[in-house]
Amino acid sequence: MKKGDILVYFALLGVVLLVIVPLNTVALDFFLIISITLSIIILITSLYITEPLQFSVFPSLLLIITLFRLGLNIAATKLILSNAGNAGKVISTFGHFVVGGNLVVGIIVYIIIVAMQFIVITKGSERVAEVSARFTLDAMPGKQMAIDADLNSGVIDDKEAKIRRRNVQREADFYGSMDGASKFVKGDSILGIIITLVNFVGGIIIGIVIEGMDFNEVIGVFALATIGDGLVSQIPALLVSTATGITVTRAASDENMANDLKKQLFGQPMVIFVAGIMLLLISLIPGMPKIPFIVLGGGLLALGAYENKAIKMNKVKKEAAKEEKETKEKRKPEDFNALLYVDPIEMELGYNVIPIVDVNQGGDLLDRVVAIRKQCAIDLGMIVPVIRIRDNMQLEPNKYVIKIKGIEVASGEVLMDHYLGMKNDDSIDNIEGIDTFEPAFGLAAKWISVKMKNEAELAGYTLIDVSSVISTHITEILKHKGYELLGRQQVQNLLDVLKKNEPVLVEDVVPKIISLGDLQKVLGNLLREGVPIKDLTTILETLGDYGVSTKDTDMLTEYVRQNMKRAITNRFIQNGAANAIALDPDLEQLIMSNIHQTKQGSYVTLPPEKLQSLFSGLKRSIDSLNSLGIQAIVITSPVTRFHFKKMTEQLVPDLIVLSYNEIEQFVKINIKNKITV
Secondary structure, three states: OOHHHHHHHHHHHHHHHHOOOOOOHHHHHHHHHHHHHHHHHHHHHHHHOOOHHHHOOHHHHHHHHHHHHHHHHHHHHHHHHHOOOOOOHHHHHHHHHHHOOOHHHHHHHHHHHHHHHHHHHHHHHHHHHHHHHHHHHHHHHHHHHHHHHHHHOOOOOHHHHHHHHHHHHHHHHHHHHHHHHHHHHHHHHHHHHHHHHHHHHHHHHHHHHHOOOOHHHHHHHHHHHHHHHHHHHHHHHHHHHHHHHHHHOOOOOOOOHHHHHHHHHHOOHHHHHHHHHHHHHHOOOOOOOHHHHHHHHHHHHHHHHHHHHHHHHHHHHHHHHHHHHHHHHHHOOOOOHHHHOOOOEEEEEOOOOHHHHOHHHOOOHHHHHHHHHHHHHHHOOOOOOOOEEEEOOOOOOOEEEEEEOOEEEEEEEOOOOEEEEEOOOOOOOOOOOEEEEOOOOOOEEEEEEHHHHHHHHHOOOEEEOHHHHHHHHHHHHHHHHHHHHOOHHHHHHHHHHHHOOOHHHHHHHOOOOOOHHHHHHHHHHHHHOOOOOOOHHHHHHHHHHHOOOOOOHHHHHHHHHHHOHHHHHHHHOOOOEEEEEEEOHHHHHHHHHOEEEEOOEEEEOOOHHHHHHHHHHHHHHHHHHHHOOOOOEEEEOHHHHHHHHHHHOOOOOOOEEEEHHHOOOOOEEEEEEEEOO
8 A cells, every 4th residue: 555545544534533532722723724725725726727627536625625624613613612712823813813803894704705605606616516517417428429430430549539438437427526516515614604603602601601701701702713713714615615616617728727817818909908998988087086097097008019019929930930840841851651551442522522521511421431331340241441531622623532542433423502313203304403323323313403302302303412422322332342441451350359259260260271361362252242241250160161171262252152141141132032043054064164273263264155145145134134123143053153253243243143052941043034055
């Protein structure tokens, strides 16, 4: 146990003992001086803090200092009543100084001090603490959501998020504690009044009955000591109450209260000039004391002139410092390292589109991007890197560009203060607008102004706001290109998360059986075809079983897909039935007979006429299903699935190709078309 802790424990025990152990006048004087000193220190500390949490010990300290002061009150009461009104030099000096030969004046001054503390300062501090505690608790969910949003968008890291969450919790605890601790101050004021009355009445009884004094003598002795004791206790209490009020009303700032007052109250020269002129004008009123008004008015004018000069000097210094900094920046060697870094994914906006990311202008694209990254984590099991959003003055004003690893992969144009209108089957095509295409899916659409919103809705249009248009486009890009964002570091992060629950699995498979790079390729293959990698346990279990016999990542991907048949069926087949396109057995045999194995993997080479016939048959089958509103799914044998997907990827990138081993047994497969060559 530290020496400081021991001292605190003994101090707390000593405070309690003050109530029990009698003190002589010398000891009481010493402790009263300590009480006044502590109160001054607390008041000055409250002035120097820049935010309330810097004085988080204040609620507990308030209880201790209040108990200490009450213990001294009781000790003083014992001496006043048992020592013929002699309670030490401190109390006697306070009594003589305030009374000043007139007992009535002393009593009135004491009553005013008590009323000021109880009615004004204590009551106000109590109310502010109560309201602050209520508002702080109400604001906690919003603050937590803001921290989560900053964390998800990459503005802060995990360490900073933990610190901010802890500060939010500490702030709520502080104001809740201050709400209760302010009751100590209120109770202290009430008890101080009671003790003063007890001392006064008790002193009169003891002086007349026991000491045999006359009434005037009793009043002169005991009333003087009682008022002195009341002042010695109420003045420190007043200082602590003031510190309480300052602390609970202190808004967060970068500087202490003295500097804030100087800047905010006397930092505007024009305000000081006007105040000085007003005082000089008031001095012209007949009967007014002219000298004080002239002195104060002239002083304010001089202060205003000084502040105005200081502001101009600071401005000149800042400009000089800025020029010096720019000169140094130009002279120092160029650092090109930052230019070599490429963001995994970014979006550039033309200047007309910037308002959708400005919260002050009602923009909500940043919140939507956070939601998109969260949804990708839920649907696909991958953490999308932070999407950097920046303006680009070289773009057309209404254009936006989406880049992956510095290369443009998609773009679009939007019109602010417009809605993108999508026509339904029964839409009336007589609405004024600008014809365009929906950027994510390429569907015919129309930009409709805000003024035409009601008419467009009545005409059967589905209206989409600009933020939704762009966020939908980003979502589609992530679905089709997200696998490109899965690097080795992201895969390692996924393994680190899994390792907390499955340490044996991770250590046994990676890198003993399969390397981190090969695991990245397998996960990329799955994401490329829209298969979620959230069930990383099943993926690693499969790779651990088959990775010993083959290092071909394409074959390993097929094994993983077969073990994930439930997830694949649930994702691509609805209602337990699949309307599918099948391959003719001769076509499958042709593909299998033309598979060539190399060290880099396997590939298929078909004669050009056969390949052209395959593509034509596939296109006819897809078109016939699409005309019926059915999503095209091709089902093949496990051996040919991967190769058929590779061959058709350029023609139909989004084509779903499944093998029979990837479909649950309960699924009813309806073959609508067959592809032949």
